[in-house]
Amino acid sequence: GENVEQHPSTLSVQEGDSAVIKCTYSDSASNYFPWYKQELGKRPQLIIDIRSNVGEKKDQRIAVTLNKTAKHFSLHITETQPEDSAVYFCAASIRGGSYIPTFGRGTSLIVHP
Amino acid sequence: GAVVSQHPSRVICKSGTSVKIECRSLDFQATTMFWYRQFPKQSLMLMATSNEGSKATYEQGVEKDKFLINHASLTLSTLTVTSAHPEDSSFYICSARRDPGADTQYFGPGTRLTVL
Numbered sequence: 001g002e003n004v005e006q007h008p009s010t011l012s013v014q015e016g017d018s019a020v021i022k023c024t025y026s027d028s029a030s031n032y033f034p035w036y037k038q039e040l041g042k043r044p045q046l047i048i049d050i051r052s053n054v055g056e057k058k059d060q061r062i063a064v065t066l067n068k069t070a071k072h073f074s075l076h077i078t079e080t081q082p083e084d085s086a087v088y089f090c091a092a093s094i095r096g097g098s099y100i101p102t103f104g105r106g107t108s109l110i111v112h113p
Numbered sequence: 114g115a116v117v118s119q120h121p122s123r124v125i126c127k128s129g130t131s132v133k134i135e136c137r138s139l140d141f142q143a144t145t146m147f148w149y150r151q152f153p154k155q156s157l158m159l160m161a162t163s164n165e166g167s168k169a170t171y172e173q174g175v176e177k178d179k180f181l182i183n184h185a186s187l188t189l190s191t192l193t194v195t196s197a198h199p200e201d202s203s204f205y206i207c208s209a210r211r212d213p214g215a216d217t218q219y220f221g222p223g224t225r226l227t228v229l
Contacts, residue, residue: 032216043206043220089156093216101218105156
């Protein structure tokens with residue numbers, strides 16, 4: 001089955017800096033890659049996703065890049081703010097009726113004011 | 114939007130009792146819902162896939178007799194933790210998809226179960 005590795009497990013940055021979280025996956029058939037943000041004790045919320053027909057997607061301060069050849073994808077957050085502090089999870093899956101995502105282990109992002 | 118609710122948000126029970134957790138899709142019909150378990154500072158672990166009108170599909174290592182799942186309607190799935198023990202204490206989260214072929218999941222707010 002699919003295996004998703006996520007790094008780093010903890011990331012500490014100063015407000016205004018950029019943050020990058022990286023994930024690799026093992027199943028070359030995976031073609032849908034969402035990123036979730038989870039604040040303490042709350043539900044994971046989808047913040048951005050990318051499908052395999054594109055290499056990059058951007059939404060304001062958040063961007064995701066995908067390298068299908070290398071089987072890795074990354075989340076980029078620019079101009080970080082304290083409210084960006086949370087745990088971020090990547091996931092990989094195959095689109096379709098049997099879609100079941102495999103999640104990475106999560107990255108705890110801490111943005112210091 | 115796509116809103117998923119869960120009830121209760123917190124439950125504390127004695128060892129040996131059973132606890133039912135409800136997951137509802139409020140503004141869409143969900144033929145498939147997922148149940149996850151999350152330990153502190155860890156990732157989401159898929160327990161089972163709940164299919165409306167049919168038996169749930171359990172992940173390897175998850176006891177189906179321990180974690181009973183019923184998906185009785187297109188908007189409701191329930192997870193019953195039977196004969197709960199302290200090691201069952203965890204954060205349980207459900208999710209749902211709007212359409213069978215959709216890839217995006219919408220998560221419920223989670224249920225914090227504490228077994229004394």
